[in-house]
Amino acid sequence: MDFEFLASTFVTLVKAVPTTLELFGASVVLGALLAIVLVVMRTVGGPILSAFSRVYVFIFRGSPLLIQMFLIYYGLGQFAVIRDSFAWPVLREPYWCAVLALAFCTAGYQAEIIRGGLQAVPPREIEAARSVGMSGFLLVRRIIAPITLRAMLPAYSTEIILMVKSTALASLVTVWEVTGTAQRLISQTYRTMEVFLVATLIYLVINFIIVRLIALLEHRLSPHLRERPRISGEGRTVTSLETSHD
Amino acid sequence: MSFKTIALAGALAAVILAPAAASAKDWKKVTVALEGGYAPWNLTDASGQIVGFEPDLLKVLCEHADLECTMISQDWDGMITALNAGKFDVIMDALSITPERQKVIDFTVPYAATPAVFAAPKDSELADLPGTGTVIKLEDVHDQADAIAPLREAMKGKTIGIQSSTVYANFVYENFGDVATIKEYKTAAERDLDLSVGRIDAGFEDATYLLGTFEASENNNLAFTGPEIGGQIWGEGEGLGLRKSDTDLKAKFDEAIKAAVADGTVKTLSEKWLKVDVTP
Numbered sequence: 001m002d003f004e005f006l007a008s009t010f011v012t013l014v015k016a017v018p019t020t021l022e023l024f025g026a027s028v029v030l031g032a033l034l035a036i037v038l039v040v041m042r043t044v045g046g047p048i049l050s051a052f053s054r055v056y057v058f059i060f061r062g063s064p065l066l067i068q069m070f071l072i073y074y075g076l077g078q079f080a081v082i083r084d085s086f087a088w089p090v091l092r093e094p095y096w097c098a099v100l101a102l103a104f105c106t107a108g109y110q111a112e113i114i115r116g117g118l119q120a121v122p123p124r125e126i127e128a129a130r131s132v133g134m135s136g137f138l139l140v141r142r143i144i145a146p147i148t149l150r151a152m153l154p155a156y157s158t159e160i161i162l163m164v165k166s167t168a169l170a171s172l173v174t175v176w177e178v179t180g181t182a183q184r185l186i187s188q189t190y191r192t193m194e195v196f197l198v199a200t201l202i203y204l205v206i207n208f209i210i211v212r213l214i215a216l217l218e219h220r221l222s223p224h225l226r227e228r229p230r231i232s233g234e235g236r237t238v239t240s241l242e243t244s245h246d
Numbered sequence: 247m248s249f250k251t252i253a254l255a256g257a258l259a260a261v262i263l264a265p266a267a268a269s270a271k272d273w274k275k276v277t278v279a280l281e282g283g284y285a286p287w288n289l290t291d292a293s294g295q296i297v298g299f300e301p302d303l304l305k306v307l308c309e310h311a312d313l314e315c316t317m318i319s320q321d322w323d324g325m326i327t328a329l330n331a332g333k334f335d336v337i338m339d340a341l342s343i344t345p346e347r348q349k350v351i352d353f354t355v356p357y358a359a360t361p362a363v364f365a366a367p368k369d370s371e372l373a374d375l376p377g378t379g380t381v382i383k384l385e386d387v388h389d390q391a392d393a394i395a396p397l398r399e400a401m402k403g404k405t406i407g408i409q410s411s412t413v414y415a416n417f418v419y420e421n422f423g424d425v426a427t428i429k430e431y432k433t434a435a436e437r438d439l440d441l442s443v444g445r446i447d448a449g450f451e452d453a454t455y456l457l458g459t460f461e462a463s464e465n466n467n468l469a470f471t472g473p474e475i476g477g478q479i480w481g482e483g484e485g486l487g488l489r490k491s492d493t494d495l496k497a498k499f500d501e502a503i504k505a506a507v508a509d510g511t512v513k514t515l516s517e518k519w520l521k522v523d524v525t526p
Binding site: 074077078083092094171172174176183184186187188190192 | 324431445464
């Protein structure tokens with residue numbers, strides 16, 4: 001093992017981490033917003049919007065992300081109509097094409113995850129809330145949202161980790177994130193093993209941090225599953241078995 | 247575990263651990279990797295066959311060397327690594343002979359030497375750069391010929407697209423890295439797409455490859471611009487890439503290439519496919 005080379009590789013790849021994180025952050029946030037819109041369409045949008053939402057999810061979950069990215073980046077540029085339109089300044093940029101492709105794709109998956117979470121809300125909870133006079137946004141905020149969030153977190157964390165790894169595809173449309181930078185380094189040094197080892201390590205660290213953050217959120221959202229903190233003075237326990245016999 | 251199983255496992259391990267290229271191998275069958283996407287050097291036709299200047303030449307070389315050659319298509323990036331990993335025996339992909347690559351693999355004598363040139367849309371600012379239509383020879387990337395300065399001037403603030411880890415990439419980084427934005431692509435064809443839709447301002451590539459590119463309808467808005475740059479800067483030319491251990495195979499191909507250069511086969515084939523004589 002050539003530690004000097006590993007160290008210099010690490011320095012090179014770490015410089016690309018911000019790009020990976022930006023791609024990931026922008027596409028997950030954009031995708032989440034889009035997913036919420038899709039879920040609203042699907043649940044309370046009437047037959048036409050609901051059908052649109054279903055078709056959207058079918059298409060974006062059913063085709064490879066790589067192809068979606070190529071279609072957005074290389075495909076749309078083929079049409080003069082698009083090149084002359086207001087959207088070209090955005091679509092011209094590889095970075096935004098990559099973010100859009102990632103966001104469109106994750107929106108399909110996230111919409112299904114949110115829908116699953118919604119279905120986990122027991123009707124009796126809603127009835128109970130209504131019986132004490134809750135309705136509308138208050139009902140969503142106090143009852144539906146927390147339960148939905150709790151139910152969907154495990155699946156959602158998987159999706160988020162998948163997204164970190166999906167950003168690797170952005171190198172195919174000339175955005176140099178960690179994987180692309182690693183491949184470029186390999187083509188200069190021909191040392192596949194070491195470079196990819198370092199890249200793997202970087203992704204593991206990123207994902208470890210994300211997993212811990214989500215675990216923390218889960219912990220915060222499920223106080224009812226934990227032992228209640230004891231209030232002093234209530235139910236005193238015998239701490240020692242000392243008995244005095246005179 | 248019976249004795250039979252152990253013997254079988256041992257035999258299996260021996261097969262797996264055998265070196266990919268046994269020394270003093272009696273070469274009969276050779277696997278050759280091409281990109282299959284670098285027209286007209288090598289391209290994949292509608293039926294999935296790899297055709298072009300290099301496949302035709304390879305046929306001649308293999309007949310001469312009495313070898314049974316199989317062509318496989320392989321991505322450009324990772325080709326050299328895969329060769330050393332024993333995935334195939336020869337690289338034939340307009341591979342320029344360079345000192346950096348010679349550290350890792352061996353080359354045959356060159357079978358071609360071609361100039362490289364900028365390409366840009368005909369109606370753009372970069373059409374007709376100074377020196378268009380002339381041919382200059384450079385010794386190496388640091389060779390500051392008089393022709394380079396006006397090109398640098400013209401490229402200020404522009405975006406140049408290149409295929410990753412090619413000799414042309416080195417040249418562009420060295421001479422234009424400080425004045426222009428440089429974008430790297432995995433394949434030359436993807437760069438051409440971006441050039442024709444205007445995402446980038448210019449590309450820099452092998453002149454014979456570009457001539458083939460311009461023939462495609464979606465690229466007919468592109469043309470050469472600036473001087474054609476040839477000479478030692480691209481090394482000795484394009485040769486076959488081989489593993490360092492396969493000296494006997496190198497000898498066979500060297501001899502075959504020398505023969506094909508001497509009898510005019512390279513000239514005939516390159517004029518057929520590349521429209522110019524690229525004999526080194």
